[in-house]
Amino acid sequence: MTVLASGSKGNATVIVAGSTRILVDAGLSCRELMKRMVQVGEDPEALDAILITHEHVDHVTGLSVLARRLKIPVFFTESTHRAWVRMVTPRSTMSYAKWLEKVQHEKEARAEAVAAQGTEWCEPESEGQHIVPTDSAIDPDVAMPKVKADPAFLPAVEYFRAGHGFSIGEIDISPFTIPHDAADPCGFVFHARSESIRMAIATDLGYVPPNVKMALKGLDVLLLESNHDLEMLKDGPYPWSVKQRVLSRVGHLSNAAAAEFLLRDYDGGAHTIVLGHLSAQNNLPELARLAAEQAIGARMGLLGNRVVLAAQDAPLEPICL
Numbered sequence: 078m079t080v081l082a083s084g085s086k087g088n089a090t091v092i093v094a095g096s097t098r099i100l101v102d103a104g105l106s107c108r109e110l111m112k113r114m115v116q117v118g119e120d121p122e123a124l125d126a127i128l129i130t131h132e133h134v135d136h137v138t139g140l141s142v143l144a145r146r147l148k149i150p151v152f153f154t155e156s157t158h159r160a161w162v163r164m165v166t167p168r169s170t171m172s173y174a175k176w177l178e179k180v181q182h183e184k185e186a187r188a189e190a191v192a193a194q195g196t197e198w199c200e201p202e203s204e205g206q207h208i209v210p211t212d213s214a215i216d217p218d219v220a221m222p223k224v225k226a227d228p229a230f231l232p233a234v235e236y237f238r239a240g241h242g243f244s245i246g247e248i249d250i251s252p253f254t255i256p257h258d259a260a261d262p263c264g265f266v267f268h269a270r271s272e273s274i275r276m277a278i279a280t281d282l283g284y285v286p287p288n289v290k291m292a293l294k295g296l297d298v299l300l301l302e303s304n305h306d307l308e309m310l311k312d313g314p315y316p317w318s319v320k321q322r323v324l325s326r327v328g329h330l331s332n333a334a335a336a337e338f339l340l341r342d343y344d345g346g347a348h349t350i351v352l353g354h355l356s357a358q359n360n361l362p363e364l365a366r367l368a369a370e371q372a373i374g375a376r377m378g379l380l381g382n383r384v385v386l387a388a389q390d391a392p393l394e395p396i397c398l
Contacts, residue, residue: 097246
């Protein structure tokens, strides 16, 4: 596991087993994602797929450009894909009068084009006559209108469902539903079959429900959200509506909530626990680390339960098992 970035400005993690390489989320620009992969010794051209947790901007910023550049498939739930398409597709509104005016302009433009370039008449089987431009009437020097690229185009899209495992190359993937204010957000457990190693990503969740607690058992590496310190958030600069969203059961996991999970429900078997999605405004790395280490307590040792913090502005050193 290599966390390229983690936080409200962008999230991306590379999971590798054998010859299989998966990018989980693409929340930075294509250029920055490729730059950070090179920094940690990963070849972007070797990626096999992109896997998306949910459609929020900090998880999909570079998705379409990167997928098209590398010509690799993107895995979503169907609801997440639909939400992403709606988000990236430009929408415009106009009054009925404006629409009528637009239609009239288009008719006039077509009539002028036909009159300028010449036409021939043909008699179709149906009633009435239609003007059909001949091939010779098409002027090669007249610029054709540019067709805008579809911002939602991807080389290939694959759907998965939470609770139903699937595989990409040498990696088995178990997606699980997480409580967050997105269309169909998921966390993931990754199982490297050849090595019997399990890694998981569980960020962007308002609390830790029973299904998540069950999923996060028997792990070797866990990337867990530790988003905010409760007092810093309450006293911080966010508007009250944003504070309510973060604190809600579909918001983000606090240091205290992450620590409670580590104290009461974590089985203590991981080699490394990565604390991620730390808020730049409402948390401090020292506070997140202290809460987690106190919760793990005596289970911490040289060979297990090492706590590291993922950053926003630089990739984390690869965690290799």
